Amino acid sequence: MPTQDTLFPITEAQRTAYARQLRQGFGRLRFEPDLEAAFMADFDRGLDRRLAWLSLLITVVWLVFTALDPVRMQPDRLPPAQLGLWTELLLVRGVVAAVLLGATWRAWRHPLGAHRRRWVVATALVVTVGGAWGATCYLRLGGFQPLEILLLLVAGLFLPIGLTLRQTLPLAAVCLTGMSAVGVLQLEGAAQGRFLYLAGLMVLTALLAAFGAYHREYAQREQFLLRAELGWQAGHDALTGLCNRRLFDDRLQALVRQVQRDGLPLALVLADVDHFKRFNDVYGHPAGDAALQTVAEVLQAMASRPLDLVARLGGEEMAVVLHGASQADAMRLATQALAALRERGVPHAGSEQGWLGMSLGLAMAEPGDTPLALYQRADRALYQAKHSGRNRVIAAA
Numbered sequence: 419m420p421t422q423d424t425l426f427p428i429t430e431a432q433r434t435a436y437a438r439q440l441r442q443g444f445g446r447l448r449f450e451p452d453l454e455a456a457f458m459a460d461f462d463r464g465l466d467r468r469l470a471w472l473s474l475l476i477t478v479v480w481l482v483f484t485a486l487d488p489v490r491m492q493p494d495r496l497p498p499a500q501l502g503l504w505t506e507l508l509l510v511r512g513v514v515a516a517v518l519l520g521a522t523w524r525a526w527r528h529p530l531g532a533h534r535r536r537w538v539v540a541t542a543l544v545v546t547v548g549g550a551w552g553a554t555c556y557l558r559l560g561g562f563q564p565l566e567i568l569l570l571l572v573a574g575l576f577l578p579i580g581l582t583l584r585q586t587l588p589l590a591a592v593c594l595t596g597m598s599a600v601g602v603l604q605l606e607g608a609a610q611g612r613f614l615y616l617a618g619l620m621v622l623t624a625l626l627a628a629f630g631a632y633h634r635e636y637a638q639r640e641q642f643l644l645r646a647e648l649g650w651q652a653g654h655d656a657l658t659g660l661c662n663r664r665l666f667d668d669r670l671q672a673l674v675r676q677v678q679r680d681g682l683p684l685a686l687v688l689a690d691v692d693h694f695k696r697f698n699d700v701y702g703h704p705a706g707d708a709a710l711q712t713v714a715e716v717l718q719a720m721a722s723r724p725l726d727l728v729a730r731l732g733g734e735e736m737a738v739v740l741h742g743a744s745q746a747d748a749m750r751l752a753t754q755a756l757a758a759l760r761e762r763g764v765p766h767a768g769s770e771q772g773w774l775g776m777s778l779g780l781a782m783a784e785p786g787d788t789p790l791a792l793y794q795r796a797d798r799a800l801y802q803a804k805h806s807g808r809n810r811v812i813a814a815a
């Protein structure tokens with residue numbers, strides 16, 4: 419998906435797929451495969467920086483708690499039998515701190531890119547299980563530990579940390595199992611009971627957070643589809659489906675620069691329906707609209723290359739930009755378009771020939787050209803086509 423926020427460069431076919439998905443819904447938080455890939459690319463935008471900051475924050479909090487451990491537990495006053503436990507706590511704190519420092523360094527140093535999900539999963543697992551382990555050490559040492567802090571860790575898994583809900587659920591299940599296993603294996607009696615009670619609360623927390631995450635992701639997906647539709651509408655003409663003037667101006671500018679750099683030819687063909695005012699007067703505006711759609715289809719058929727561009731510039735004036743086409747190619751395509759419109763046989767009593775025709779002006783991009791200069795040459799050629807009998811193509815000298 420630019421995301422491309424203002425103009426979402428989707429094709430007509432993609433737009434149909436987006437609209438279909440929007441109609442079908444996505445209650446299971448999954449799009450059709452192509453759309454899913456586009457959504458994931460959009461979903462991942464700007465994530466690396468956010469994760470780097472989050473990782474730094476967690477690391478700082480973890481280091482602060484680690485630094486406070488000796489103050490809170492006063493190891494020199496612990497009975498010798500508990501020194502082993504103190505070492506265990508220090509080890510757990512140290513391992514998690516080392517992993518967090520490494521993860522933060524990695525996230526700041528290089529974009530996580532393809533490793534992002536693995537990075538998130540590994541960091542989350544170490545922090546949740548390490549957090550639970552540290553908490554059980556505290557309990558066994560007889561110190562005060564607000565175990566409820568573990569609930570925050572569980573809820574944190576459902577924050578926008580780069581996983582979809584489908585990816586978060588198995589991770590949360592593994593983390594909860596790991597945390598509960600630590601409690602069951604390390605604790606006994608009342609402390610174990612209290613930890614198991616907390617494990618139950620963790621499951622409830624996970625369910626509540628998952629409920630919120632479901633609705634957040636649903637809204638995010640819906641917004642993605644709607645943004646594509648809006649972007650398409652911003653760059654296209656509602657009647658013919660062709661690019662509008664705004665998108666045409668943007669793309670023509672880029673195309674002119676591109677061919678000048680690549681040394682390729684570029685042709686601009688301007689088209690204007692002949693005696694269209696009379697057509698509207700005789701057949702009515704709705705028939706005029708249908709006639710414009712026919713002309714748009716005929717012009718669209720001229721554009722077969724990926725960088726070709728067909729636009730409605732306003733009223734009954736349209737344009738075709740042919741990337742890499744020589745003047746002879748462009749002339750041939752324009753003549754074929756005239757013949758194709760003739761074949762459509764749209765009656766036009768107010769025209770010279772009795773059926774709907776159009777006049778075409780062709781100009782080739784020249785070295786050092788600006789889009790405006792190119793447009794003006796094509797416009798002069800169109801003017802000549804109009805004034806030399808209409809329903810023909812004239813190339814700028």
Ligand SMILES: Nc1nc2c(ncn2[C@@H]2O[C@H](COP(=O)(O)OP(=O)(O)OP(=O)(O)O)[C@@H](O)[C@H]2O)c(=O)[nH]1
Pocket residue numbers: 657690691692693694695696698702703704705706707710732733734804
């Ligand atoms: N049906 C319909 N008509 C439109 C639309 N946009 C512009 N027009 C009409 O197109 C006509 C353009 O008329 P003119 O600019 O005088 O040109 P023309 O009659 O085609 O004459 P020539 O260009 O000299 O052949 C006007 O009557 C506009 O109302 C549209 O979206 N739908």
